[in-house]
Every structure is written in C-alpha cells, then in structure tokens.
Amino acid sequence: MKKQFAVIGLGRFGGSICKSLAAEGMEVLAIDQDEEKVREFSSIATQAVIADTTDVKALKGLGIRNFDHVIVAIGDNIQASIMTTLILDEMNVKHITVKAQNDYHEKVLRRIGADEVVHPERDIGVRIAHNVVSRNVLDYLELSDEYSIVELAAGDKLDGESLIDLDFRSKYGCNILAVKRGDDIHVSPRPEETIKSGDVLIVVGADDDINRVENHWI
Numbered sequence: 242m243k244k245q246f247a248v249i250g251l252g253r254f255g256g257s258i259c260k261s262l263a264a265e266g267m268e269v270l271a272i273d274q275d276e277e278k279v280r281e282f283s284s285i286a287t288q289a290v291i292a293d294t295t296d297v298k299a300l301k302g303l304g305i306r307n308f309d310h311v312i313v314a315i316g317d318n319i320q321a322s323i324m325t326t327l328i329l330d331e332m333n334v335k336h337i338t339v340k341a342q343n344d345y346h347e348k349v350l351r352r353i354g355a356d357e358v359v360h361p362e363r364d365i366g367v368r369i370a371h372n373v374v375s376r377n378v379l380d381y382l383e384l385s386d387e388y389s390i391v392e393l394a395a396g397d398k399l400d401g402e403s404l405i406d407l408d409f410r411s412k413y414g415c416n417i418l419a420v421k422r423g424d425d426i427h428v429s430p431r432p433e434e435t436i437k438s439g440d441v442l443i444v445v446g447a448d449d450d451i452n453r454v455e456n457h458w459i
C-alpha cells in the first residue's frame with residue numbers, strides 16, 4: 242500500500258513539500274485553516290481540506306491517526322504548531338515532522354513528541370555560509386556533527402594527478418565518491434583516474450580531513 246502523508250499548513254514550506262510529494266505520486270492530504278490556500282492545493286494534493294488543527298475534534302474527523310507521516314508546517318503561529326503536534330502525538334500518529342521557528346520552539350517540539358524537527362531557515366543558512374566561506378566548496382551536506390559530503394572544484398594544482406599518486410584515501414582519510422566533468426559523472430572512480438582542472442570532486446569524510454584536502458589542494 243502507498244504511504245500516506247498529511248501536510249498541515251500550506252505556506253511556502255508546507256506547500257513545497259506537498260507539491261513534491263504529489264509529484265512523486267504519493268497520497269497527500271493537504272490541510273490549512275485558510276480557505277484560499279486549500280482551494281489552491283485542491284488540484285495538487287490527493288485531497289485538500291479546511292481545518293483548524295488545534296481543534297482535536299477536527300483532527301479526529303480527518304482520521305489523521307491513520308496517516309503514516311504527518312508534517313506540521315505551520316509557520317509563525319508557534320502556539321498553533323505546538324498544540325497541533327501535541328494532539329498528533331496523543332493520537333499516536335506514527336511519524337511527526339515539525340518545522341521549528343527557533344531553538345526554544347525546537348526544544349518544546351522534541352519534548353512533546355515530534356519525531357523529527359526541521360529548521361529550514363537555519364539549515365539553509367549554515368549551508369550557504371559554507372558555500373560562501375570557501376569559494377571552491379560548491380555544495381555541502383552535513384551527515385553528522387563530524388562528517389560531511391562536499392563538492393570541491395579542482396583547480397590547476399590537482400590537474401593531471403591520479404588518485405593513486407595523491408594516495409588520497411590513506412593521506413586524507415577521505416573517499417572520492419564521484420568526479421563530475423562537464424555533463425559526465427564518474428561514480429566510484431578507479432584509482433588510476435586522473436583529475437583535470439575544472440573537475441568537481443564529490444568527497445565524503447570527517448570535516449577536519451576535508452579541511453586538510455581543501456587547504457592542500459583546492
């Protein structure tokens with residue numbers, strides 16, 4: 242059976258999640274208290290309904306307990322976000338993801354049973370900061386506090402070097418997952434593969450080790 246999602250709050254964040262899930266062919270129930278928002282999503286989501294989700298009866302009426310994953314994307318109204326999450330948790334919804342506005346909001350959400358708390362403005366901020374701090378870090382994905390995957394732009398220094406010559410893994414403790422060259426992508430490059438200036442290296446490793454690579458070669 243298809244996984245069933247419900248998205249509460251159809252602002253920019255919730256709306257975007259709703260559209261992406263629908264585009265992937267998932268069953269999505271879109272909920273908002275604003276009639277106009279609901280009308281906008283009636284042709285996108287599997288079903289779109291008007292409801293104030295701080296109202297227990299309203300949520301029960303929607304049969305929300307049967308959904309596999311509920312995403313609470315209520316923006317600025319922190320009280321409504323907390324109330325909604327609390328009710329969902331009391332109804333034993335399997336998986337609850339909530340968008341937090343700030344660190345205190347996040348703490349409260351975790352205590353009252355949110356399985357996952359996202360903080361899009363902050364997370365994107367961290368990501369953009371990484372990209373602007375080092376011009377040659379093109380993209381960045383934090384795996385944990387210590388480990389990341391980064392895209393590094395290879396310059397002239399690396400031109401013509403092979404992975405064996407560099408002894409990349411042994412020296413830096415990092416693995417090159419793939420090398421992008423123009424429109425081509427070489428996944429799991431062979432050790433003999435030589436790097437060319439302009440290649441983009443997708444590297445996984447500890448942040449300290451990735452920094453060493455950047456400092457030596459990028």
Ligand code: ATP
Binds near residue numbers: 250272274275315317
């Ligand atoms: P975003 O912050 O995601 O970028 P936004 O700033 O437009 O977008 P908000 O207007 O803060 O988002 O909130 C998102 C939606 O949540 C709104 O469409 C609002 O109507 C809805 N919402 C707020 N409170 C409730 C509630 N109690 N029940 C249902 N929907 C609600």
Ligand code: ATP
Binds near residue numbers: 405
């Ligand atoms: P290791 O000595 O690290 O266990 P290995 O003995 O299996 O590797 P090869 O796979 O033949 O040796 O590769 C030779 C060297 O080239 C490796 O030691 C490693 O430093 C480097 N290397 C090869 N492939 C990669 C990769 N994808 N990412 C980073 N380094 C690589």
Ligand code: CA
Binds near residue numbers: 252316317
């Ligand atoms: Ca907002």
